[in-house]
Amino acid sequence: METPVSLRQIMTVAEMKAADAAATAAGTPATTLMERAGKGAAEAIRQRWSRRSVVIWCGPGDNGGDGYVVARHLRRRGWPVRVEALAPPASPSCRWAAERWRGEVHPLNPAVSPADLHVDALFGAGLSRPLDGPAEELARAAEGLSACIVAIDTPSGVHGDTGQSLGGAAFRAALTVTFHRRKPAHVLAHGRAACGAVEVVDIGLSDTGAGDLVENDPSLWGARFPWPSDDAHKHARGRLVVVSGEAWSTGAARLSARAGLRIGAGVVTLLSPPGALAVNAAHLEAVMLAPFDTDAELAALADRAAAAVIGPAAGVGEATARNLTALAGTGAALVVDADALTSFAHAPDELFARLDRDDVLTPHPGEFERLFPGLLKASPERIAAAREAARRAGTIVLLKGPDTVIAAPDGRTAVNLNGSPWLATAGSGDVLAGFIAGLAAQGMESFDAACAGAWIHAECASLHGPGLIAEDLPGLAPVVLKRLWDQRNHPLP
Structure with missing residues (x-):
């Protein structure tokens, strides 16, 4: 491919x-x-x-x-x-x-x-x-x-x-x-x-x-997609953890967890505050569940994870900031979304100092403005803004939109051409975070994982069309993955 x-x-x-x-x-x-x-x-x-x-x-x-x-x-x-x-x-x-x-x-x-x-x-x-x-x-x-x-x-x-x-x-x-x-x-x-x-x-x-600005499609990352080997087992396919919010805000994290499982991560665990265990348990099947009460307990549970999602309905504030710091110390590739981004709006440099080059920030334009004030307005276009943001943060930045831009600190930048208006629905970004983290958990380099996750996300939306809600997206991923698998094994002449 x-x-x-x-x-x-x-x-x-x-x-x-x-x-x-x-x-x-x-x-x-x-x-x-x-x-x-x-x-x-x-x-x-x-x-x-x-x-x-x-x-x-x-x-x-x-x-x-x-x-x-x-x-x-x-x-x-x-x-x-x-x-x-x-x-x-x-x-x-x-x-x-x-x-x-x-x-x-x-x-x-x-x-x-x-x-x-x-x-x-x-x-x-x-x-x-x-x-x-x-x-x-x-x-x-x-x-x-x-x-x-x-x-x-x-x-x-x-x-x-x-x-x-x-x-x-x-x-x-x-x-x-x-x-x-x-x-x-x-x-x-x-x-x-x-x-x-x-x-x-x-x-x-x-x-x-340099040729470092490219179209985002499978020809960019398909050869490095983490397909399982014939002798694969669940532990070989990567461990992913997702941090849940409190009892009244659990659905977003479950969407991320389910998306990570659908995209191929072998073991996915939802890490839940004790007060949210019952509601999460009532909605989970293949996704595992574990409680944590402190940021130290969170770090211990995530210690063996290859990737982690933090932010979807996690709550804005000091607790989420501490939880992100704990996850950053585990070495897992972080996908930082939603509330975890806004929790550092008052001090973006504190967030950037905690991140590695293989972490991924996934802001929509409003969240981007909170972390990088004035950058979108000062830049002549979104590509330059995303590139500058990745340089400042020292990590991968995925700027969401109908023309999603994925930028790495080294200048590599990709633009999605398959954006779908059906993704303009609550929770779709939580699924995207799960797709990216699920691919990173399987060993895909984080820039490739962000590009592949964004492209697959949009393809899923196009498959469904009108009436799409976020809960539909993980279930559509197997159709897109099957197409990629068939193209890999039976390429067109």
């Missing part, structure tokens, strides 16, 4: 420019790259739609040059094509492409010329200022037409590195055709909403940079 990291790399605008420059320096003319890009975009359009009328909006730079090439290849296939230019070609490659377009070039119609399909080749990802003039008027006039718009590279007006609007108007597309690799705008939630479906066209570039 393993594929080269380059196939999953997400490249910034600057990295893509460097890859283009490296290709031209190595002898590939810029016009050859443009021809490949425009031809590939035309093919992507033809694969999705039958022949129909199309208007192509061309800007003065290389994005506009791609548009002229798209126009030429679509017309060759018999499509009725109208080209509208915002301005005369300004870059050498755009002039080259425009000269090879034998049809008429009309001024840009800011009121949207009628057609069955429109192609936005105005600016792409390189734009660093808000749209203005006729381009802004056109973007506003095109609101509501996203179902029949194709964007080349990124919708004009959307920042390539953040996915955010540059201010004012921005285009929205049903399909975005980009080249070589996805950019952050194609994977972050705001950008994904503007881009629609994303098609990546190979134009023969090589990757540049």
Whole structure:
């Protein structure tokens, strides 16, 4: 299942420019790259739609040059094509492409010329200022037409590195055709909403940079997934402990424990305050149960555990902070969630001092703000914020959301592309914590465990769809795991 990291790399605008420059320096003319890009975009359009009328909006730079090439290849296939230019070609490659377009070039119609399909080749990802003039008027006039718009590279007006609007108007597309690799705008939630479906066209570039920002899918971690050996037994598959809250707050921890068991941990124990033993016992079957009254007793019970979850409905306050400190001394890989995060909101550095590099913090944006005040607001996008948080904390940070970002202190960062709106339900984060800890208990490196847990979590939600509640998620994991197992043993040719 393993594929080269380059196939999953997400490249910034600057990295893509460097890859283009490296290709031209190595002898590939810029016009050859443009021809490949425009031809590939035309093919992507033809694969999705039958022949129909199309208007192509061309800007003065290389994005506009791609548009002229798209126009030429679509017309060759018999499509009725109208080209509208915002301005005369300004870059050498755009002039080259425009000269090879034998049809008429009309001024840009800011009121949207009628057609069955429109192609936005105005600016792409390189734009660093808000749209203005006729381009802004056109973007506003095109609101509501996203179902029949194709964007080349990124919708004009959307920042390539953040996915955010540059201010004012921005285009929205049903399909975005980009080249070589996805950019952050194609994977972050705001950008994904503007881009629609994303098609990546190979134009023969090589990757540049460290390649430490990648898409999160099984090709990233599948080869290291902790499948049991033929002679496995429960103790060999890892011990996981989960800390329960008091009697009136026990369900969240049970969700985590059940998730850890479903994901493959061999022995899962719910560590319960004495007052919550009866209610927990009434709801547990394969998950074991043990009482603790003090943080020292908690540490003793967790001493042989490979991983631990603390936070789901654990209670905010000094007791949870002491319990986390006790678990940190055991050497178990910690998944720190919910109340355990908020218990250190007054002193985040005290939490970070207790953590190791193989621990995982799993905040939603509100909890992230409590631990890293102002970081999400100061950062231009979630990727940079998660990376900086992991650096400060010295541990793995999983920033939850429709575009969940997983960052390690060494800079490795992955972005989930399979996020599901059905996960917006109480308790789903508790299940995620259990999935991650269950994988870590089986010996999976914690960054991989966080990535795999997040991807499987989202796949489970997509399998169920509407009506999902958190209790459904652990029971859906076996279906996703079976698919992974089958792909491992019977890979596609």
